[in-house]
Amino acid sequence: MPSLLPTPANSESIPSLGRSAAEELARTLRAVADPTRLQLLSVILDSADGRATVTQLTEALGLRQPTVTHHVRILVDDGLLTREPEGKYVWLSVALDRRPAIEDLLR
Amino acid sequence: MSPHPPHRIGRPLDLEAAQRRAAQAAVLGDTLALRVLSVLAAGVPAVNLAAALHVPQAQVTSALHSLESVGIVHPASDGTLILTAEAWVRFGRLLVNGDPALPEPQAEPAVTALPVAIAAVARDLSYRFSSTFSTETVSRYVAESYLLLSHRAQVRTHLAALTARYAADRLDALASASGLSLRGTPEVLFVCVQNAGRSQIAAAYLRHLAGGAVHVRTAGSEPAMAVHPRVREVLAEVGIPLSDDFPKPLTDEVIQAADYVVTMGCGDACPVYPGRRYMDWELEDPLTLDDAGLRTVRDRIRAHVENLLAEMGIVNQPASR
Numbered sequence: 001m002p003s004l005l006p007t008p009a010n011s012e013s014i015p016s017l018g019r020s021a022a023e024e025l026a027r028t029l030r031a032v033a034d035p036t037r038l039q040l041l042s043v044i045l046d047s048a049d050g051r052a053t054v055t056q057l058t059e060a061l062g063l064r065q066p067t068v069t070h071h072v073r074i075l076v077d078d079g080l081l082t083r084e085p086e087g088k089y090v091w092l093s094v095a096l097d098r099r100p101a102i103e104d105l106l107r
Numbered sequence: 108m109s110p111h112p113p114h115r116i117g118r119p120l121d122l123e124a125a126q127r128r129a130a131q132a133a134v135l136g137d138t139l140a141l142r143v144l145s146v147l148a149a150g151v152p153a154v155n156l157a158a159a160l161h162v163p164q165a166q167v168t169s170a171l172h173s174l175e176s177v178g179i180v181h182p183a184s185d186g187t188l189i190l191t192a193e194a195w196v197r198f199g200r201l202l203v204n205g206d207p208a209l210p211e212p213q214a215e216p217a218v219t220a221l222p223v224a225i226a227a228v229a230r231d232l233s234y235r236f237s238s239t240f241s242t243e244t245v246s247r248y249v250a251e252s253y254l255l256l257s258h259r260a261q262v263r264t265h266l267a268a269l270t271a272r273y274a275a276d277r278l279d280a281l282a283s284a285s286g287l288s289l290r291g292t293p294e295v296l297f298v299c300v301q302n303a304g305r306s307q308i309a310a311a312y313l314r315h316l317a318g319g320a321v322h323v324r325t326a327g328s329e330p331a332m333a334v335h336p337r338v339r340e341v342l343a344e345v346g347i348p349l350s351d352d353f354p355k356p357l358t359d360e361v362i363q364a365a366d367y368v369v370t371m372g373c374g375d376a377c378p379v380y381p382g383r384r385y386m387d388w389e390l391e392d393p394l395t396l397d398d399a400g401l402r403t404v405r406d407r408i409r410a411h412v413e414n415l416l417a418e419m420g421i422v423n424q425p426a427s428r
Contacts, residue, residue: 022142025201030136035125038132042125046117056116105128105197106120107276 028098031078032105036063037071041080042106044094051084051093128197131177135198140170144179144190145202153188196273224267225253232271235364236278238292238322249274293419294322296365298377302327302354303335304394305371308405311347312412320421323350326361328373330354335394341401367415386415 393404
C-alpha cells in the first residue's frame, strides 16, 4: 500500500517528470495538439471495436482523404495509432498503452 | 474504393471541445511548461518552482501564464496557482505514468484503508454504477483514482470531490469501452409516497416493456415495510411480474443517478437537481381504492409508461427474462 501522506516538497524527492520523460511526453502532446487529430482519435475510440479506416474517418469528419491521411501519418509516427491490415482494409486503432491517456484528454 | 463491411462509426468530439483540448495540449507540448505542471502537481508551491527546476524565474512565470491561459492552472483562494480539476482529469494520469519512480496503485487497494470521505465516494458510485459494475470494481477504481490524485494534490480539501469526478469519468469510459455504455441506457426513477403501490406498478411495467433498454429504480418519501399484496395480485392479473423491489427511502444518490425522475403524489418531497428530466404523474393512491379503482390506476400507469417509452425513443420490447 503506497503511503497516502502528501509527498514532502523538497527538491531531492519531488516525484516529478524527469527531463527526458518530459521531452518524450511533450512530443506526444504536440502530436495531439490539433483539433482535427483529436477529432480523429475521438471517432476511432467511439467506433465499433475501437477501430476505423481512413475512408470511414473521411466520411465521419467531412474532410478530404489527403487531409485525413496526413494527420493519421503523424499519429502513427508518434505511436498513438496502430495500423492493422485486414484483407483489403487497413484498420486504425489507438495504441493500447496510449489509450487511457487519450481517453483522459478527450474528457 | 470498395464498400465497407457493416461497422458502426463513432461520433467526433465537437469542434469547440477539440479546440480547447488542442490548445491545452499545445501549451503542454512545451517541455518546460510540462515540467512546471508536473512539479506543481507534486506539491511544490508556485514560488519555489524556479529553484526546484533550476531555471530562470522569468521562464517559469511565462510558462505559468501559458498554463493559466488555457485553464490548466488557476489561482487558489490564497492566490497561489494550483491545478484545475479539468487538468487533473485530463493530464493527471500522464503526469503520474510519466514517472517510473511512483509506485503503481495496488491491484486491489483496501477501501477500508481509505479516508472516510473517499469511502463514501466509493459507496455512492457503487450505487450509481450498480447496474453495470460490481461494488468491488467500483471500489477499486475509486481507490486507484484517489491514490493517483492524492500523490499529487496540493489542496487536499477538494480531493474527495475530485476523486468522485475522476472515478466516475473512468467508470463511464470503462462502461463504454466494454459496450455497457451508461449513456446509452437511460435510468428512470419512480417515486411515490410509500414505494409500495404506484411506483412499484410503474417499475414493473417499464421493466416489462423496455427489457434491458432502461435501468429502473424506485423509492418512496415515506417507504412502507413491504410491497402491498394487492399490487402483486393486480399485476399478476395482466401477466406482469413484480420485481424483487422493496420499499426504499428516497435519497440523494438515487436522484442523482437518474436521467428521468417520475413523481407520483410526492413531488414536493423530491429535490430537483439540474440535468434530469422531471415528470409528475397525477395518480390517486390505488391502495385507498377498491379493486376496480386499483385496476383503473394500474392501466393509467401503463399508458403513462408507454408514453414515457415513446418519449425516450425506445421501442417496446418485452423482457425475455
